[in-house]
Amino acid sequence: MGCTLKNHNKKHRTWNVILFSGARSSVKKIKITKKTKLLFYMIILINVMILLSIANYVMYKFEEKVMEQEVLNKEIEKRDLVVKEVKSEMEGMEQEYLRLQEDAIEVQRSIEEFKAFEELLNDIELDLPIDPTIDGSGGVEVLGEDVREGDISERLIELRSQLPNMISEFEMTVEKLLAYEAELRTIPTIMPSKTGRITSEFGTRYDPFTGITSFHSGIDIASSLNTPIYATADGIVTFAGWDGPYGQTVIIEHGNTYETLYAHLNHTDVQVGESVKKGDKIGGMGTTGRSTGIHLHYEIKRNGEYVNPYIYMTFHER
Numbered sequence: 001m002g003c004t005l006k007n008h009n010k011k012h013r014t015w016n017v018i019l020f021s022g023a024r025s026s027v028k029k030i031k032i033t034k035k036t037k038l039l040f041y042m043i044i045l046i047n048v049m050i051l052l053s054i055a056n057y058v059m060y061k062f063e064e065k066v067m068e069q070e071v072l073n074k075e076i077e078k079r080d081l082v083v084k085e086v087k088s089e090m091e092g093m094e095q096e097y098l099r100l101q102e103d104a105i106e107v108q109r110s111i112e113e114f115k116a117f118e119e120l121l122n123d124i125e126l127d128l129p130i131d132p133t134i135d136g137s138g139g140v141e142v143l144g145e146d147v148r149e150g151d152i153s154e155r156l157i158e159l160r161s162q163l164p165n166m167i168s169e170f171e172m173t174v175e176k177l178l179a180y181e182a183e184l185r186t187i188p189t190i191m192p193s194k195t196g197r198i199t200s201e202f203g204t205r206y207d208p209f210t211g212i213t214s215f216h217s218g219i220d221i222a223s224s225l226n227t228p229i230y231a232t233a234d235g236i237v238t239f240a241g242w243d244g245p246y247g248q249t250v251i252i253e254h255g256n257t258y259e260t261l262y263a264h265l266n267h268t269d270v271q272v273g274e275s276v277k278k279g280d281k282i283g284g285m286g287t288t289g290r291s292t293g294i295h296l297h298y299e300i301k302r303n304g305e306y307v308n309p310y311i312y313m314t315f316h317e318r
């Protein structure tokens with residue numbers, strides 16, 4: 001449909017509005033007077049007003065949308081930040097987990113080492129003829145072998161909480177072991193000579209023919225003249241020289257518990273008050289004093305009592 005306005009007559013100021021719809025349809029003429037003109041302007045004004053209000057509404061809606069979008073963007077930013085935080089937190093957790101795993105492996109290894117060490121210690125203690133004053137006990141709780149993967153984190157938390165105790169326990173055990181090792185250095189656990197055969201054993205002997213009970217306070221080891229004789233533990237020489245039927249003799253004090261004596265020596269290599277280490281040469285084998293042949297008479301006293309040297313001498317060979 002079309003609409004055309006024609007200025008028909010300037011003098012009378014009347015307007016004709018020709019209305020037509022399509023090329024073939026009839027044309028309608030409407031005469032426009034001053035009144036109709038006013039009406040026409042008013043309609044236009046109303047239309048403009050409607051359009052303006054629509055535009056206003058659209059603008060308002062648009063602004064609303066923009067604001068919504070801004071809020072949404074801020075929300076997205078916030079969410080991104082949270083995601084970032086969570087991600088870094090998770091990364092931190094992962095690193096902590098790895099660190100814990102490393103710790104666990106380290107502790108497990110330490111425990112295994114310690115366990116092996118402890119077993120060795122227990123074996124030594126079982127073999128030892130006397131009760132050492134050092135207590136070798138004090139185990140560390142080792143976690144079960146058949147732990148499923150899902151339990152690892154729980155295990156780690158548990159292990160983490162146990163760590164300080166484990167470490168202090170381990171350190172205490174190491175200290176005990178070191179003390180034990182130091183103690184072992186003062187126990188005469190080696191052979192006084194590298195070569196030789198035992199010609200007389202330690203202990204009480206009863207002769208059924210004579211009826212005489214005799215006590216041999218040491219062990220006799222026979223070898224060639226000047227066979228090196230060694231201190232069997234760390235200690236201090238308390239006697240070096242001639243001692244009646246013992247001949248040339250060396251006596252060594254090892255801490256507060258043990259004392260060793262080496263008799264019938266051909267010569268002595270140490271002086272009274274000298275500090276000796278386990279394995280230091282102290283003299284040579286001989287046959288001085290009341291002796292029937294070249295041999296070493298070797299004694300061990302524990303807290304003043306004679307003990308069988310053989311058990312100590314062969315300690316490292318078992």
Ligand SMILES: [Zn+2]
Nearest residue numbers: 218219220297
């Ligand atoms: Zn003897």
